[in-house]
Amino acid sequence: MTTGHPELVAAIASEITSSGPIPFVRFMDLALYHPQFGYYMRPSEPREERIGWGGDFYTSSDVHPILGRALAAQARQMDELMGHPAPFTIVEMGAGKGLLARDCLEAIFTQQDSFASRVRCILIERSPAMRELQRQNLAPWLNEPGLVTWVDGLDGLAQQSVTGLLFSNELIDAFPVHRIQVTAGRTEELCVDYRDGQFVECLEPLSTAALVHHLQRLNLNWPEGYRTEVNLQALDWMEQVARRMDRGFVLTIDYGHTAQDLYGPERKDGTFLCYFQQLTNEDPFLRVGEQDMTAHVDFSSLATVGEEQGLHVTGFTNQMSFLMGLGVEEMMAELEPESPEFRAAMHLLKPDGMGSTFKVLVQHKGIRRPELNGLKFKPFFGEALAANKVTSQRSLVNPATIGSF
């Protein structure tokens, strides 16, 4: 059944009526980022929070400031390893409400030292509604000219202009994804049609050469009926990010896996999910523009594209190990055990929850073999990200079944 924001449903229906079925990736892009009516793009009504405990989903920065504090500690160590550049630029992309940037800046400016005096912060945010929330939450730093600035997209940053750290939390999982399915031995693409007032799924040949190329590169074997997602925008993003870095680190936090895990037999239905009022469902045609949509991240492919563009893998770990390496135990020692604040911080560390589902990929450019505290607890599955792993998995499938373009 199709429900959702009426003008958004009408806009998508009208596009399908004039062009024919659209790839799911286009449907998801419109549902989340239609310039006027998209989920992230509309200003929230006062009682219609999107991200947060009262919203559709919460992220680490809604839980407790320790992740922001840990990022600040990590940035400080990066600054040392880089020889104290001026300015040290911290870029956050897809900052949502801006809480993580707020917590990070707050921790940096508790010390009035050389690092604090050289830090500049740039936020890259596609949504005007989110930019407004970020302005509100970062208000304490907006009086100092040039300390915090905004751009709409990576195009707003010149090539090789960033010396410092570019980080994101739950950005990549919010990029629109292609959805594919193996049917009668062929890999086809899930598309969206509009019939009798309803959005319906249909399968079409793969829509772009880039998708065919990426699947050939992944070189995986999927059984009949296997359904999964491919995030091509993430690969393009990685390439663009690498070009913007002059020297420094890219730190990506998100839920995700190595390609081998993400595309393994136990995920035969993929990882696509919708979030509404803290509950998940798998129906993208419900509440179109009124619920979030996400898919888990393929960190191996991000690492491979990064390597090709001169960004080397510093390490790959999970949120729990990252926080432990950056002294979260000492931070927590200051909290009253059993207090709500203590329990909130523990929530981010849970080995069977956010502590392990969230992964941290760190890449570097222009620095020789950096050893970071956040990666101190050896990334036990770091090896799995080696660039050649994406292409070297044993092929069990005839590439002809992927099709050509």
Ligand SMILES: C[S@@+](CC[C@H](N)C(=O)[O-])C[C@H]1O[C@@H](n2cnc3c(N)ncnc32)[C@H](O)[C@@H]1O
């Ligand atoms: C799932 S939210 C995560 C928010 C925040 N990082 C947090 O942890 O709470 C995704 C954010 O990324 C932004 N976003 C998505 N695509 C983007 C793009 N191409 N450029 C900049 N921001 C983008 C969305 O508008 C939203 O603010």
